[in-house]
Amino acid sequence: MKRPAFANWLSDTNDITQTFLSAGQISGLINMAGGLPDPSTWPVSDLSDLAAAAVAQHPHEALAYAPIEGLPVLRDLIAQRFSVHGMRLTRENVLITTGGMQALDLIGKVLLEPGSLIAAQSPAYLGALDAWRPRQPIYRPMRLEANDFDPVTALTGVQFAYTVPNFSNPSGRLVSLAERQALVEAAHVTGTWLVEDDPYGTLYYDSAPLPRMLTLSAQRDEGLYDGPVIYMGTLSKELAPGLRIGWVVAAPNMITTLVTAKQGSDMSTSGLSQRIAHDSFASGLTDHVLPNILSLYRARRDALCAAMKAHLDDLFDWQVPSGGMFVWATARDASMNTDHLLREALFQGVCITPSSVFDPEGQNRRSIRINFTLNDPDKLAEGIRRLTVAARATIAKPQ
Numbered sequence: 026m027k028r029p030a031f032a033n034w035l036s037d038t039n040d041i042t043q044t045f046l047s048a049g050q051i052s053g054l055i056n057m058a059g060g061l062p063d064p065s066t067w068p069v070s071d072l073s074d075l076a077a078a079a080v081a082q083h084p085h086e087a088l089a090y091a092p093i094e095g096l097p098v099l100r101d102l103i104a105q106r107f108s109v110h111g112m113r114l115t116r117e118n119v120l121i122t123t124g125g126m127q128a129l130d131l132i133g134k135v136l137l138e139p140g141s142l143i144a145a146q147s148p149a150y151l152g153a154l155d156a157w158r159p160r161q162p163i164y165r166p167m168r169l170e171a172n173d174f175d176p177v178t179a180l181t182g183v184q185f186a187y188t189v190p191n192f193s194n195p196s197g198r199l200v201s202l203a204e205r206q207a208l209v210e211a212a213h214v215t216g217t218w219l220v221e222d223d224p225y226g227t228l229y230y231d232s233a234p235l236p237r238m239l240t241l242s243a244q245r246d247e248g249l250y251d252g253p254v255i256y257m258g259t260l261s262k263e264l265a266p267g268l269r270i271g272w273v274v275a276a277p278n279m280i281t282t283l284v285t286a287k288q289g290s291d292m293s294t295s296g297l298s299q300r301i302a303h304d305s306f307a308s309g310l311t312d313h314v315l316p317n318i319l320s321l322y323r324a325r326r327d328a329l330c331a332a333m334k335a336h337l338d339d340l341f342d343w344q345v346p347s348g349g350m351f352v353w354a355t356a357r358d359a360s361m362n363t364d365h366l367l368r369e370a371l372f373q374g375v376c377i378t379p380s381s382v383f384d385p386e387g388q389n390r391r392s393i394r395i396n397f398t399l400n401d402p403d404k405l406a407e408g409i410r411r412l413t414v415a416a417r418a419t420i421a422k423p424q
């Protein structure tokens with residue numbers, strides 16, 4: 026019996042994903058490929074107390090279908106948390122989502138037609154490319170650091186610009202204050218939307234956080250926020266990804282449009298998770314766990330970069346990131362193919378992510394993304410030792 030074919034966009038995926046799926050079977054593998062938090066940072070007993078209290082004390086919020094746009098108490102709390110002097114937010118500016126991933130999906134649903142243009146910070150987050158692939162957009166890469174980068178030209182004619190300004194996934198790059206201001210200015214001039222995806226905004230290891238583009242884009246003292254930024258936050262990196270709690274802060278008409286799309290997606294984000302998220306913020310739990318997360322990840326970043334300096338210095342260039350979860354390294358040898366390096370690395374028992382998956386055209390094969398948050402310093406050092414063997418083998422082998 027011949028069954029109906031799967032949709033066309035599925036043939037447009039990268040075969041590296043298959044390689045990753047099979048990597049799960051390798052015993053003793055050191056996984057430096059993902060973007061996973063260390064489970065030891067999860068406040069398990071506090072969260073189980075909050076979960077029990079949520080069900081016992083707020084059964085109608087925790088166990089019923091929640092409102093599509095989110096529990097009012099959580100929307101109010103997010104509005105208050107992201108308000109700053111001169112920018113007024115209310116719950117009308119806030120949508121609760123099932124993780125940041127759902128926000129990406131909904132943004133694609135409400136803004137993209139086949140062939141729509143997206144100006145995307147390059148290299149770009151794989152999850153965003155995955156979320157928008159079924160809508161068949163065309164990408165205009167933005168290299169914010171290039172001397173000739175002109176934000177107004179970049180944003181002209183696009184449906185939206187997509188950026189991860191705090192320690193980008195995958196590049197770990199921090200977008201400077203001047204670059205943020207220029208992007209915001211260009212969004213105002215061109216009238217387009219500016220998506221600010223911010224899962225790593227609390228993970229600053231060396232300095233105080235820069236202002237969000239959301240804040241920079243507020244027209245001072247003009248009432249409720251109605252600017253061009255679609256800000257996305259998540260609890261995945263600052264508390265626990267399994268809660269699947271994210272939020273969008275944006276102009277009220279964008280929020281109501283996203284609500285329409287969310288209705289046909291999952292109807293509502295788990296009320297239990299929303300209640301736990303609310304109580305985690307309100308009780309100070311999120312603020313309480315942050316210093317421990319920062320010192321753990323800062324030490325791991327330092328351990329990874331020390332091991333890279335000791336072993337990989339003649340093979341790769343990289344910048345030490347001042348936050349986030351990743352180091353982005355580019356091979357000195359332009360002929361290095363990091364898709365091939367991944368296969369050698371798996372053979373040596375270590376997994377990293379090659380740059381091809383972060384390029385909408387799949388062309389960039391010279392860089393790798395290395396995660397430093399999941400493994401302890403000894404494992405990171407051993408992972409880099411294995412990666413070095415793999416890199417030398419890749420260079421030695423004509424492909």
Ligand SMILES: Cc1ncc(COP(=O)(O)O)c(C=O)c1O
Nearest residue numbers: 060124125126150194259261271
């Ligand atoms: C840049 C970026 N956006 C969005 C997400 C989605 O996160 P979540 O769905 O867990 O909130 C991630 C996760 O790694 C990310 O790195």
